[in-house]
Amino acid sequence: MPLNPETFSPAFFRRLETFIAVAETLSFRRAAEMIGRSQPAVTSQINQLEDALGVKLLVRSTRQVRLTTAGAELLERGRRLLAESERLVRDIHAQAGLLTGQVVVSFSPTIAMSLAPKVLATFESEHPGIRVLLREELAPQMLEAILNGSVDVGIGPYQPTTDKLAFNPIFDQEFSLVIREDHPLAIRGHARIRDLANINLLCSSVGTTAREVLENAAKAEGITIMPKYEALQYPTLFALAAAGFGGTVMPAVNTNILSAMGLCAVPFRGKCLVRPIGIITRRDEALAPGPQAFVRLLLLTAEQESQHLAGQG
Incomplete structure (x- = not known):
């Protein structure tokens, strides 16, 4: 019928x-x-x-x-x-x-430099109708922005201090001693934590995760950190190192930039200095389709670039 x-x-x-x-x-x-x-x-x-x-x-x-x-x-x-x-x-x-809309993403500075361009290039190609707003923020600003909803998702090393946010680790970011190419440690090709006692240290500001990584490593070796200069942003630290004021312990970010400044990233031997990089979101709140697609692409890119990201941040 x-x-x-x-x-x-x-x-x-x-x-x-x-x-x-x-x-x-x-x-x-x-x-x-x-x-x-x-x-x-x-x-x-x-x-x-x-x-x-x-x-x-x-x-x-x-x-x-x-x-x-x-x-x-x-x-x-x-x-x-x-x-x-x-x-x-x-x-x-x-x-x-996924046809139209907007994604607001907050990156920590070193991740904005290393991971963001790779993700953005592919995302713009796959989703041309979605506008991506990129913010570069330190921990207090990023976490507050995610909490109040002005940012969809954050990517960085910042561990939330509230159970309203979730941190999903994606890779470990390694630190190097960034110093002039003509420095003896650069010529030797490696550094140890104890070597930091004999150089002028250029440090990120107290309260940053980079400073925390350095302080913890130095404490384990019985070294007291006495910075020659402090700065909040890594480009300032690199510029000071290039000017011959000392060395800084930071993720290398981009070896081409370092080389152009006459710097090199000297790896640590014996003990690696690392910090976890993760995706920070509002806990128990599903992402909209646009941010969700961005996070999927971010995870895929991080997996494909894991060796590069871990070593150069």
Whole structure:
């Protein structure tokens, strides 16, 4: 028997939803309460569904309601049909969310330099309709921005101090001694933590994660850090090192930039200095399609570039 063209109209799905409620409760009254419709309306929709399908779905008496064989099959397959329909709508909405929109991402400075360009180049190509706003922030600003919703996601070494934020590690960022190419340690090709006691140290400011990494490593060796100069941003530290004021312990960021400044990144031997880099998001809050796609690409890029990122940050 050919199907009525109206069989799969929106009304059909409403009737199917009503039938599933009755079939699961085996009660017209409880089903009506559950879906917020009157009992006569529920009865009418079941009758209309049975007429459309041409079979009895329920056997009703004054004492009980039970499923027919056709009703039991419709219950099983109808559940799957509704679930798949809901999934389809969600997927279509998600795709629509990837056509236009905006993603606001906060990077820590060294990650902005090393990872951001690689991710942005691919993301712009794959999602040209989505505008990406890039922010470069230190811990207090980044964490506050994520908390108040002005930023979708953060990427950096900053461990949240509140359980409202989640930190998902993606790789370890290694530190080097960044120093002039003509320095004896650069010529030797490696450094040890104890060597830091014999050079003028250019340090990131107290309170930064880079300073914390350095302080912890020095403390383990019994060395007291006495900076010659301190600066908040790594480009300033590199400029001071290039001017011959000393060396700085930082992620190398970009060896081409260092080489252009007459600097080199000397690796530490014996004990590596590392810090975890992760994705920071609001806990228990799902990302919108645009930010979610950006994070997926970020994770893929970090995996592909893991060796480079770990060594050069």
